[in-house]
Amino acid sequence: MTVAPLAMPTDPAAHTEIEEHRGTLGLVQASAIYIAAVLGTGILFLPTLAIAVAGPASIVAVAAVLLLSVPLAGTFAALASRYPDAGGVASFVRRALGPTAARMAGYWFFFGVIIGSPIVGLLAGDYLVALVGGEKWLVVPVAAVMMIPPFIPNLFGFTVSGRVQLVLTGLLVAIVVLVLVLAAPAAEPRNFEPFMPHGWAGVGAAISLLVWAFAGWEAVTHVAAEFKDPRRTIPLATGIALVVVGLAYLALQVITVAVLGTNGASTTVPMLDMVSVTAPGVGPFIVTLVAVVVSLGVLNMYFGAFAKLGAALARDGDLPRWFAPGAEAGGIPRRSLLLVAVLVYGYLAAIVFNGLDLTPFILINTSCMVAVYALGMVAAVRLLEKWSLGWWLATVSVVLVAGLLILAGPHLLIPAALGLAAVVVAVVARRRARQATAAVHGEV
Secondary structure (H helix, E strand, O other): OOOOOEOOOOOHHHHOOOOOOOOOEOHHHHHHHHHHHHOOOHHHHHHHHHHHHHHHHHHHHHHHHHHHHHHHHHHHHHHHHHOOOOOOHHHHHHHHHOHHHHHHHHHHHHHHHHHHHHHHHHHHHHHHHHHHOOOHHHHHHHHHHHOOOOHHHHOOOHHHHHHHHHHHHHHHHHHHHHHHHHHHHHOOHHHHOOOOOOHHHHHHHHHHHHHHHHOOOOHHHHHHHHEOOHHHHHHHHHHHHHHHHHHHHHHHHHHHHHHHHHHHHHOOOHHHHHHHHHOOOOHHHHHHHHHHHHHHHHHHHHHHHHHHHHHHHHHOOOOEHHHOOOOOOOOOOHHHHHHHHHHHHHHHHHHHHOOOOOHHHHHHHHHHHHHHHHHHHHHHHHHOOOOOHHHHHHHHHHHHHHHHHHHHHHHHHHHHHHHHHHHHHHHHHHHHHHHHHHHHHHHO
């Protein structure tokens, strides 16, 4: 079996003009995709972690993170609406900082952020196995099976997967509302006291945790070309997602504190504990349904984004050319989707080999995501019109992401390794280009 060589890098200016769009997804489907990308598995465990470090004041932390996410979401919306391309952040970086930086951003997302996919499957597997009282080892085959359905709609393009996402997102929002309604009667005002047991330091710690609850805006940039009228659709969908996700997390945090109080810090399944108080018979089933729907929705959206990015990287010479078909608007990147499947199940095997310890893999995912944000925001400052609203949002975001980089600290070693790989690919490509040029001159 032979492996196709990396294609020669294309001219960075080759994609500076926005291609004619053939996107089919309207505002409703675009909003569903955005909501799924951001309202992820964090709703299953983040309220507990926030209570542990901030107590009832975790509500303040949720509100703060929601406000802080506005400039980041707004910046990605401004970029994606102006430059809709399957390369997403890598395409923005290519325009602003050149091909090597673009390759870094692409590798960070495609090889680093993707490691979160099997983690999502394992989280859903935990709930399903707990529901039936199965052995811990059953989580692995359940997760492996859970990750199959999201691949299927993506084999038929975003016209199909977008409809599936609309159903999943609608179901998710409905179930979250049901959980809140069922749990609300058990609220106790005394659970809000003392409101700030760990002071402002606790609120700050909760903010650093909850940042990940509002991550995901960068993922949708890879499917921006699939939307009808990106200039209009993307900003509106971003705004709708901010409102829905923000209200969902705020309401969930308030109800979690009101029902569980500081006891919420000692549970790993806060939603289950809340509904068990007022609806013990259906509680476990409802929460398990939330876990499954969240996981399917997140994986459906991200698998499509990863596949589009893989095809775009191949188109631009950063992956073997064989994976390039489907990068164009309306195209179906089936070959790239195959590579995504290999990576996802390969990482699942690595997690199993590591004894199902998710922590190091979560850190790889988050550190690579922060690295993508960093280059993306720098590119935005250079690309967006100076002094415009988008430019100001990008400028504020650069400062915010700098803080995230500091928090990531030593975990940035993995992005550094992938960045080094991007540099090596650039050196090899340049050497091949010189050899090809020399050969042509020799023949002449």
